Amino acid sequence: MIIKKFQGATEMEAVLQAKEELGKDAVVLNVKTIKQKGLFKLFKPTSVEVTVALEETKVENKKIEEQGIKAAELKGSFNSIVDEKINISELNTKEKVEKKDLEHTSEIEKKLSNLQNLLEKQIDSKPSMEQEVVNNPESEKSETAVFAQLIYKTLLDMEVDEKYINQFIREIELIKNKDLTIDHILGNIYQRMILKLGQAKIISETKKKPKVVFFIGPTGVGKTTTIAKIASKFHVDGNKKVVMLTADTYRIAAAEQLRTYANILGVPFQVIYSSQELEECVEQYRTYDFILVDTAGHSHKNQEQTNDISEFIHCLDSKAEKEVYLVVSAATKYKDLIKIVDTYNEITDYNIIFTKLDETTSLGNILNIKMYSQKDLSYITSGQNVPDDIEVFDAQSLVKQLLGGQ
Incomplete structure (x- = not known):
C-alpha cells in the first residue's frame, strides 16, 4: 500500500496532483489546511494538504521505483498513522524507517479517541x-x-x-x-x-441540466425522509433549484409526506404514473439543477414492481443525466441485504445510502455490503430530523467504530 501527501492552493488542486501521479484509484484519507508561519504569515496564502492512499496491486512496479517511496515509522498513538506518509508493504522488510515529525500527535489522538x-x-x-x-x-x-x-x-x-x-x-x-x-x-x-x-460518492451537479436522481429500495427504510433531507440541503443550504417527484402510487401516505416536505421547502412537487410523464417533467424542468425521484418501495421478491422501476429509470438513458441511489437500513439482516442488492443489480448500477444507524449498534453490515457489492457508499442517516440527520459517509469514522473506538 502507498500513502502519500500532496499540497495545493485548494483541495481540488491537491487532489488533482494526487490523481495525476497515482491514478484515478487513489483514495483520499485526510484533508487539512496548512497555515503559513513566520513574520509575514499574514501576507502568505494558506494551502491545503491531502493524504492519499493506493493499493500496490494498482500501481506498476516501474512507477513505484520512480517515485522512490520510503517507509515511515509509525510512533505514538495508532491514530497518528493517518497523517504519515508510509508504504505499508515495506513494513515487512528490515529496512530502518525514517523518524517523522509528531507535532500533531495530540490533536490526532483526540480526533480518533485514543x-x-x-x-x-x-x-x-x-x-x-x-x-x-x-x-x-x-x-x-x-x-x-x-x-x-x-x-x-x-x-x-x-x-x-x-x-x-x-x-x-x-x-x-x-x-x-x-x-x-x-x-x-x-x-x-x-x-x-x-x-x-473507499471514498463517498455523493450527488453532484452536471453541466447538462437537470440531473435526475432516483431513489430505490425496499419499503420502510426511510427513503422518502432521506429524499427530503437531501432536497433541503441542496435547496436551502446550496441555493439550488430542486424538483421532487414521486412514482410511489402504491402508498398515498408516502406521496403526501413528500408533498408536505416540498410545500415547506417551496419547491415543485408532482406525482408521476408513467415513464412518459417522467420524460415530460424532465422537459418541463429542464432549467432546474436536480430532479429527485422517489420510487415505490417493494419486496425484492416482487418481479412486477421491479420491472416497473426499471422502466422508469431506463426511459431517460439517452435523454438526461441520471444517478441511482439504493436506500437500505443498517438494521437489516446481512442475508436480506445480499438479496436486496442482488435484485437491484438486475435493474441498474447504483450507489448505496444506509439509513437508521441510530437503530443498531452493529455497523458491520455497512462494511459487509460494500465488500460484497463493490458499490460506492454515499450518505448515512441516523434519525428523522429534516435536514439534520444525514451526512456524507466517512470511512475513517466507521472503521474507528468497528475497531472499538468512539
Missing part, C-alpha cells in the same frame, strides 16, 4: 488468552497472536462477516518483522479497511 489505549486495555483484561498463546511452543509472536484474536472478536461483535475478518487477519499473519509494534499492526488493518470502503 483507540490504541482502548485495545491495549482489552488485551490486559484477557490473561487466559495470552497465557494460552505463550504456552504454545509454535507461537513466535504471542502478543501479535493475542492482538489478532482481539481484532477478530471486536469485528465479529460488530457483525462483520467472518470471511472479510479473515482477510484482514491474514494481513497480520503476513507481517514477518518481529519488531513491529501493535501500532504497526493496527495501522495496517486500519488503512486497508479504509481503502476497502
Whole structure:
C-alpha cells in the first residue's frame, strides 16, 4: 500500500496532483489546511494538504521505483498513522524507517479517541488468552497472536462477516518483522479497511441540466425522509433549484409526506404514473439543477414492481443525466441485504445510502455490503430530523467504530 501527501492552493488542486501521479484509484484519507508561519504569515496564502492512499496491486512496479517511496515509522498513538506518509508493504522488510515529525500527535489522538489505549486495555483484561498463546511452543509472536484474536472478536461483535475478518487477519499473519509494534499492526488493518470502503460518492451537479436522481429500495427504510433531507440541503443550504417527484402510487401516505416536505421547502412537487410523464417533467424542468425521484418501495421478491422501476429509470438513458441511489437500513439482516442488492443489480448500477444507524449498534453490515457489492457508499442517516440527520459517509469514522473506538 502507498500513502502519500500532496499540497495545493485548494483541495481540488491537491487532489488533482494526487490523481495525476497515482491514478484515478487513489483514495483520499485526510484533508487539512496548512497555515503559513513566520513574520509575514499574514501576507502568505494558506494551502491545503491531502493524504492519499493506493493499493500496490494498482500501481506498476516501474512507477513505484520512480517515485522512490520510503517507509515511515509509525510512533505514538495508532491514530497518528493517518497523517504519515508510509508504504505499508515495506513494513515487512528490515529496512530502518525514517523518524517523522509528531507535532500533531495530540490533536490526532483526540480526533480518533485514543483507540490504541482502548485495545491495549482489552488485551490486559484477557490473561487466559495470552497465557494460552505463550504456552504454545509454535507461537513466535504471542502478543501479535493475542492482538489478532482481539481484532477478530471486536469485528465479529460488530457483525462483520467472518470471511472479510479473515482477510484482514491474514494481513497480520503476513507481517514477518518481529519488531513491529501493535501500532504497526493496527495501522495496517486500519488503512486497508479504509481503502476497502473507499471514498463517498455523493450527488453532484452536471453541466447538462437537470440531473435526475432516483431513489430505490425496499419499503420502510426511510427513503422518502432521506429524499427530503437531501432536497433541503441542496435547496436551502446550496441555493439550488430542486424538483421532487414521486412514482410511489402504491402508498398515498408516502406521496403526501413528500408533498408536505416540498410545500415547506417551496419547491415543485408532482406525482408521476408513467415513464412518459417522467420524460415530460424532465422537459418541463429542464432549467432546474436536480430532479429527485422517489420510487415505490417493494419486496425484492416482487418481479412486477421491479420491472416497473426499471422502466422508469431506463426511459431517460439517452435523454438526461441520471444517478441511482439504493436506500437500505443498517438494521437489516446481512442475508436480506445480499438479496436486496442482488435484485437491484438486475435493474441498474447504483450507489448505496444506509439509513437508521441510530437503530443498531452493529455497523458491520455497512462494511459487509460494500465488500460484497463493490458499490460506492454515499450518505448515512441516523434519525428523522429534516435536514439534520444525514451526512456524507466517512470511512475513517466507521472503521474507528468497528475497531472499538468512539
